[in-house]
Amino acid sequence: MTTYDFCVIDGGIVGVATAHQILTRHPGANLVLLEKASELATHQTGHNSGVIHSGIYYPPNSLKATLCRRGARWTKEFAAAHDIPHRVCGKLLVAADDAEYARMLALHERSITNGVAVELIDAAELARREPRITGVGALFVPDTGIIDFTQVTTALADEVRAAGGEFVLGAEITTLTETADAVTAAGPTGSWSARRLVACAGLQADRMARAAGLRRDFRIVPFRGEYYQLPQERAGLVRTLIYPIPDPELPFLGVHLSPTIDGALTVGPNAVLGLAREGYRKGSFDARDAREILGFTGFHRVARANVRTGLRELRDSLFKRGYLAQCRRYCPELTLADLLPREAGIRAQAVLRDGTLVHDFMIERTERSIHLLNAPSPAATSAMPIAEHIVDQL
Numbered sequence: 001m002t003t004y005d006f007c008v009i010d011g012g013i014v015g016v017a018t019a020h021q022i023l024t025r026h027p028g029a030n031l032v033l034l035e036k037a038s039e040l041a042t043h044q045t046g047h048n049s050g051v052i053h054s055g056i057y058y059p060p061n062s063l064k065a066t067l068c069r070r071g072a073r074w075t076k077e078f079a080a081a082h083d084i085p086h087r088v089c090g091k092l093l094v095a096a097d098d099a100e101y102a103r104m105l106a107l108h109e110r111s112i113t114n115g116v117a118v119e120l121i122d123a124a125e126l127a128r129r130e131p132r133i134t135g136v137g138a139l140f141v142p143d144t145g146i147i148d149f150t151q152v153t154t155a156l157a158d159e160v161r162a163a164g165g166e167f168v169l170g171a172e173i174t175t176l177t178e179t180a181d182a183v184t185a186a187g188p189t190g191s192w193s194a195r196r197l198v199a200c201a202g203l204q205a206d207r208m209a210r211a212a213g214l215r216r217d218f219r220i221v222p223f224r225g226e227y228y229q230l231p232q233e234r235a236g237l238v239r240t241l242i243y244p245i246p247d248p249e250l251p252f253l254g255v256h257l258s259p260t261i262d263g264a265l266t267v268g269p270n271a272v273l274g275l276a277r278e279g280y281r282k283g284s285f286d287a288r289d290a291r292e293i294l295g296f297t298g299f300h301r302v303a304r305a306n307v308r309t310g311l312r313e314l315r316d317s318l319f320k321r322g323y324l325a326q327c328r329r330y331c332p333e334l335t336l337a338d339l340l341p342r343e344a345g346i347r348a349q350a351v352l353r354d355g356t357l358v359h360d361f362m363i364e365r366t367e368r369s370i371h372l373l374n375a376p377s378p379a380a381t382s383a384m385p386i387a388e389h390i391v392d393q394l
């Protein structure tokens, strides 16, 4: 059996960026990338808002704050060099009332600390820029953009193949065995050994960590992000991305209006507990996933601490009227007829046993492997700097 120099598990944007970065630093190395789905970008990478974030929300000096800023720059440059459609349309964070306005001012401070250009605007200026949007004030982030991250992944994968990287699709890894010389990743379709291994398994990251014998006590809790799409004739309703002011306690940004790069206008995503990590249809249920979530103490702690938010999200998921009310806080003219179905995404959110929702990217290692355990938004924007950060430690 060949022993590869490097093995990467993850056909999403972070895994493919990591393979790219490895071959950039080690030209001629032999590398295999293993992905259990039959295509790249099947899970989070192919089901997101497509926003190139700027890095305003995150605590200064966190991995998210530093890697997102660099990632936004890298994403735009890579897209320009590879003719990948993208647009820097800017984003407005809209305060709907005085309490949100106070939180918005805190975000303004944080943006300045994080070195991200922002502009505070008043209600009149907001109405001038986006006449269909209302609020008591807003924060404008000019550098935020939109893109299709699947296209970025495909372009990166083409370069990995051109540099000699091998892709094996349909390869689900269920065991990892590490010896003094190599790590062997194996599953029903085969086994692959490599001197070094990187796993960024997204929604399965905790299972991969357990297979590697990592001690960190956490579980991936899937949070569904349900979207709607506006009728095509309403797609020009806004020019910029429109976001609410987020709850700083939660790692989710709130239901937003997002123009997509292919000309649609979406609204979403909410954040509802999922009972199937990879079940995209509403009501999807997977017995193993449900058992592991509901049997985890950390989940019970999160649930207890967020009962009201959780129930509200569930109600708004079941009854469109509640969902609509969230959007009408900043776009009052939306009606139920505007909310057309669109496929959901599912966030892989790491939760620790003590009930902490992990906000930052989280990485752990063994002697020969590195595991990305928590890579929620803005990990698509930050994919290449995350890859650099991983390869620095490989």
Ligand SMILES: Cc1cc2nc3c(=O)[nH]c(=O)nc-3n(C[C@H](O)[C@H](O)[C@H](O)COP(=O)(O)OP(=O)(O)OC[C@H]3O[C@@H](n4cnc5c(N)ncnc54)[C@H](O)[C@@H]3O)c2cc1C
Pocket (backbone or CB within 6 Å): 009, 010, 011, 012, 013, 014, 015, 016, 034, 035, 036, 037, 040, 041, 042, 043, 044, 045, 046, 047, 048, 049, 050, 051, 052, 053, 171, 172, 173, 174, 200, 201, 202, 203, 204, 205, 208, 224, 225, 269, 344, 345, 346, 347, 348, 375, 376, 377, 378, 379, 380, 381, 382
């Ligand atoms: C609703 C939603 C909205 C988002 N919006 C944005 C946004 O606007 N901007 C942004 O920057 N980020 C956004 N994100 C976050 C972003 O999509 C993810 O952070 C990013 O795609 C993570 O990439 P990844 O490669 O780590 O994970 P994934 O894309 O989930 O890929 C993980 C891959 O590993 C494979 N895998 C798992 N287990 C195994 C195994 N045992 N064997 C083999 N293969 C395995 C899976 O099949 C999967 O393809 C959003 C996410 C969601 C869900």
